[in-house]
Amino acid sequence: MTTPHPRPPAEDRTAPIVVGVDGSDHGEAAVRWAARNAAATACPLHLVHALDLAAGTAFGPFDLYVPPVTATLRTRGAAVLDSARRIAAEVDPRVPVEIELTEEVPAAALIARSAHARMTVLGAEGHGGTLRHLGSTLLAVTAHGHGVVTVVRSIDPLDPPVGPVVVGVDGSAFGQAAVEVAFTEASRRGAALVAVHCWTDLRFERLAGLLDVVDEDPEVEAAAAAALAEQLDGWPEKFPDVPVRTQVYRHGPAHHLVEWSRTAQLVVAGSRGRGGFHGLLLGSTSNALVQHAFCPVMIVHPR
Known part of the structure; x- marks a missing residue:
């Protein structure tokens, strides 16, 4: 007799494939891979770019509230999402795509959205065999994410x-x-x-x-x-x-x-x-x- 076991989520065609996008080459590879899988499973794509404004690591604590700084970050984030949406459309224009720009910490944003996702996809920097750096976001989401988390290498899959x-x-x-x-x-x-x-x-x-x-x-x-x-x-x-x-x-x-x-x-x-x-x-x-x-x-x- 087989042992009862926890099951992954039942297939839900309304649940999206969530992709963390950051404008990098490996992030673009993740978008392409996810778009192919969204097309094959007839489910929507949800592209997420997190600004991490609360971290305050790139600027001083008071600069966070200076409109030009935050406005520039949002403008860049919007451009990253627009580029990712174009990449998804190149793979298959029939895939419904939703984009989201959030001020959250990237790992926290993706972990939260993974709870309601068909799958969560991230890109990995490196060309098979080793990562150049196991980033904190990648490590956190693969460890704490819900359901299926897929890591895609920076080489564009066949x-x-x-x-x-x-x-x-x-x-x-x-x-x-x-x-x-x-x-x-x-x-x-x-x-x-x-x-x-x-x-x-x-x-x-x-x-x-x-x-x-x-x-x-x-x-x-x-x-x-x-x-x-x-x-x-x-x-x-x-x-x-x-x-x-x-x-x-x-x-x-x-x-x-x-x-x-x-x-x-x-x-x-x-x-x-x-x-x-x-x-x-x-x-x-x-x-x-x-x-x-x-x-x-x-x-x-x-x-």
Whole structure:
């Protein structure tokens, strides 16, 4: 019998895909990716640019109230949103687009809007394999956001994308929610699904000399295969159009999922896994994928 698990939000075509935009190249890549997905799912796009006026980091506390300063920031913010709206229209002019200029802190604005979003999308600076800087907004939203948070690399994703959808399966409630999202995405994309399971959460790079396969130990191999089958139970029947491949390793979920991201069009993972302690909002595997994956990454938070 499978264990009941928190489910991601039911599909709601009225819920928008929310995108944080900042005028950067990686932000524009996120807008393009989100617009393609909005077109494919017939849902609206909500572009958000947060001015962070309350921070007062770019000017003194009294300058905040000087009209030319705040007016300039709002003018620049409006230009960023107009540019993002044009990019979305270039992808598909039929997608309804709403823009929002807010004075809130960027992370707080996106976390709040993620509670009612179909998905929240952010761009990541870096070209696959590493981020130049794990920004505070990116870290906060992936850790504290609601539902599905997707991180898109600054390289513009292929259109149409190629490769399978890869999902990390660990038996946790968060991992189970990720499985549902992964099957849904694979079906929508007409892609195969690769379910990756690691018998332990030990880090691969710290296990030099130890075997990373399970077929050398029949008992471990059988137990791992049974655990994976239980975690996938029922989903292939719900999505008969999705070819499913399973891959079991002994160690290193972060390492193996990052390696799979080299050839995947999308990697899906729970926000934290079986090893996360109470209160941990972003697990080590999810954190590694956000920083090092070569393709877009969906981090799934059960609502």
